[in-house]
Amino acid sequence: MGADTVRAALTSDMRHRLAAVVELAPDLIAAEPPAAYGREALADTDILITGWGCPRLDASALDQAPRLRAVVHAAGSVKHLLSPEVWERGIVVSSAADANAGPVADFTCAAIAFAAKQALPTAARYAMGWPTVAEREGADGRTVGIIGASRIGRRVIARLAAHGAGYRILLADPYVSVAEAQELGAELVPVDALCRHSSIVSIHAPELPETRHLLNAERLALLPDGGTVINTARGSLVDTQALTHECATGRLAAYLDVTDPEPLPAEHPLLSLRNVLVTPHIAGAQGSEVSRLGAYAVAEVERLVRGLPLLGEVTAADLARSA
Incomplete structure (x- = not known):
């Protein structure tokens, strides 16, 4: 090493x-x-x-x-x-992937908490005035979609299921049964349904030929307005161009610890959008x-x-x- x-x-x-x-x-x-x-x-x-x-x-x-x-x-x-x-x-x-999974799950759950409270869009509007009580977002009742019941995905589900915020958790994974998903604390659904019904989508699938651009333009369009994409897995799982378009319009927000390409060029739009947080692959052990x-x-x-x-x-x- x-x-x-x-x-x-x-x-x-x-x-x-x-x-x-x-x-x-x-x-x-x-x-x-x-x-x-x-x-x-x-x-x-x-x-x-x-x-x-x-x-x-x-x-x-x-x-x-x-x-x-x-x-x-x-x-x-x-x-x-x-x-x-x-x-x-x-x-x-x-x-030692199991030891590395803990910090990634911690990072992801923090990003989910920020996303649930619309932290990035709210921060971007800060200069326009202090939000009223009615304008503030909370986490209770949020639907979180987890793509991939990996060792990290399972940890994230467990922590969300134990959280007092009462998240509804959807899971998409072709290797998990309905019964196993229920044991984890999630509802098993196809990827398209997950995107359609989740205000927050977090990716925890492996990088494989069949998972390239798993979140493509069509699936990103299914996310509801104000939705958030979180990626701590691999950059290639998201169509960067399509995500950039969705975030540039302000319809979606994103927390990206991995990107495609990695690193992004210094002038890339994702690095300057106020509803996007890009970090340099720091979710794992640092x-x-x-x-x-x-x-x-x-x-x-x-x-x-x-x-x-x-x-x-x-x-x-x-x-x-x-x-």
């Missing part, structure tokens, strides 16, 4: 925990590609801890680590990091939160050494439905 990630994720406490169960290489390897020492150390490596900045582990990289038996990723998605050869060689994979990812990865190494099942194991089959 990158040197900055090493410092943030693998604190001295985490390294002491690792040293108690495995033999650590004398120096952490953070270079890309590995220097001569790194290549020598990889040849004797059984467990590799990866993170942001790690080069892709393809066949040529794996050939440098013939003893490798596990890759423990101190971050979220492994989709673009690992090649199929990893699983073909019988290497076990774990990801700053001191990154240590959560390291702690999760270290705990997985401890479980691996003790012969226990990995909590964050990722199989090759999982990639087809993962972010």
Whole structure:
């Protein structure tokens, strides 16, 4: 992983925990590609801890680590990091995506609370006068549409269902049954119906060919006037041009932690619209939160050494439905 990630994720406490169960290489390897020492150390490596900045582990990289038996990723998605050869060689994979999901769910629920109170449009009108009691928006009774019962989507549903605001929660996910949706605290509906009936739509689906522009111009047009789109998943799930048009007219608002392209060009209209908040992919673990990812990865190494099942194991089959 990158040197900055090493410092943030693998604190001295985490390294002491690792040293108690495995033999650590004398120096952490953070270079890309590995220097001569790194290549020598990889040849004797059984467990590799990866993170942001790690080069892709393809066949040529794996050939440098013939003893490798596990890759423990101190971050979220492994989709673009690992090649199929990893699983073909019988290497076990774990990801700290569960640890990363908490901050994203927190961020999303905060955005939903802001959206329910129409914070951005109200702030834009602030200079025109203090809103009356009748003009103020509240969260009670709002219908929130969740697209994707992912690990983050499920956390968001659980937090909204437990919230005193009395949200009505709709869910669209082709892999979830009506009964399972009810157990989560949501009502299962098709995507079009979700868009038509939700004043707030939050996206938590994976980036796949079939999910590209899942929220296209037609579906965005289904959202009621004054609706809000929240995207903390992947930028490609929303048609950026169509969303820009809807927000520029003032009909919709948006909270976007991811965009397509990413980053947006400096002159892009979404960056200057007052009913849109664009943040630079910060919903996941940031700053001191990154240590959560390291702690999760270290705990997985401890479980691996003790012969226990990995909590964050990722199989090759999982990639087809993962972010």
